[in-house]
Amino acid sequence: MRLDEIYAAKNPAISVEFFPPKSPEGEADLAIRIPEIAALKPAFCSVTYGAGGSGRGRTLDWVHRVKYEFGLEVMCHLTCVGQSRDEVQSVLRQLSADGIENIIALRGDAPGGVENFQAHPEGYHYAGELVRAARAMNFAVAVAGFPEVHPESKSRESDITYLKQKVDEGASAVITQLFFDNADYFRYVEAARKAGVTVPIIPGILPFRTVDELRRFTTKYARTFSGPASVPQQLEKRLPGVESDPAASAKLGIDWATRQCRELLDQGAPGIHFYCMNKSSTVETILRNLHLHTV
Numbered sequence: 001m002r003l004d005e006i007y008a009a010k011n012p013a014i015s016v017e018f019f020p021p022k023s024p025e026g027e028a029d030l031a032i033r034i035p036e037i038a039a040l041k042p043a044f045c046s047v048t049y050g051a052g053g054s055g056r057g058r059t060l061d062w063v064h065r066v067k068y069e070f071g072l073e074v075m076c077h078l079t080c081v082g083q084s085r086d087e088v089q090s091v092l093r094q095l096s097a098d099g100i101e102n103i104i105a106l107r108g109d110a111p112g113g114v115e116n117f118q119a120h121p122e123g124y125h126y127a128g129e130l131v132r133a134a135r136a137m138n139f140a141v142a143v144a145g146f147p148e149v150h151p152e153s154k155s156r157e158s159d160i161t162y163l164k165q166k167v168d169e170g171a172s173a174v175i176t177q178l179f180f181d182n183a184d185y186f187r188y189v190e191a192a193r194k195a196g197v198t199v200p201i202i203p204g205i206l207p208f209r210t211v212d213e214l215r216r217f218t219t220k221y222a223r224t225f226s227g228p229a230s231v232p233q234q235l236e237k238r239l240p241g242v243e244s245d246p247a248a249s250a251k252l253g254i255d256w257a258t259r260q261c262r263e264l265l266d267q268g269a270p271g272i273h274f275y276c277m278n279k280s281s282t283v284e285t286i287l288r289n290l291h292l293h294t295v
Contacts, residue, residue, distance in 0.1 A: 001073050002140035003102050004172040006043045007200045013043035013271035014292065015075075015175075015202070018278045020047060020058035029278070030062075034070045036280035040287055043271065044073035046104060056091065064098055075102040075142065078134070080124040085133075088124060092137050104142040104175060105130040105166075128166045135170035143167070145174040145192070145201060147184035148229060160195045167197050174199060175273050178206040178217060180256065181232040182263050200270040207257035207274070207282040209250045211243040254282055258289040265290070
């Protein structure tokens, strides 16, 4: 089922993202987690590329397994990093031959140790170019959105202008970077709508399990998801009280994400995209809190 069909048919559309493990133990664990995720009846699952485009083979293997072994609709991440246009086209042909209909087109971040993104000499420079290439092969395409502005954008206005360009190239949906303050999402959607972006804009939510995990995704050094996210003062005040208690930290992460999701859905968000960090239990608890575990 294609992304445009999914968001037209399901309200809300719940999706879950995971990354291909690098070890046999991690692969065995994820093979246990995916049936647990499947029991939540997500609209689709997405599978990430490794940093700098590494691990492409693992991504394609897991995309295949998600669809054919576990019976879930799937969206494959695809980036411009470290690949020529011919290599990207080869990946798209392989996905198409495998019956995959959905991708999320990302420019991608520079690999570790490299300060700024540098396009492959024979590669795509921008996500919009990747959207155009994928649409030419009849994929349904999502793109990334940045409620707190992409760290390389000159301004919020220029960031929204670029988003509009990606949508104009044929994107069917926007999936946002993680955020912890819903006001950032609502402000982003309002600006996008004023600019003429009409496709669904799906909020990306991370139910953090530990304070350390939260810090990894919110410091200025965070590279995952193309930059850091800020921590609202109301959440920041609660962190010292749970930092040394893993169970309390996980509960706070679930409670905060539940609160975010409830408000987002009540205010009309078309779905939720969970960054689950290859764990199913937090997403299951949140959906039960929202009475959405049978969706």
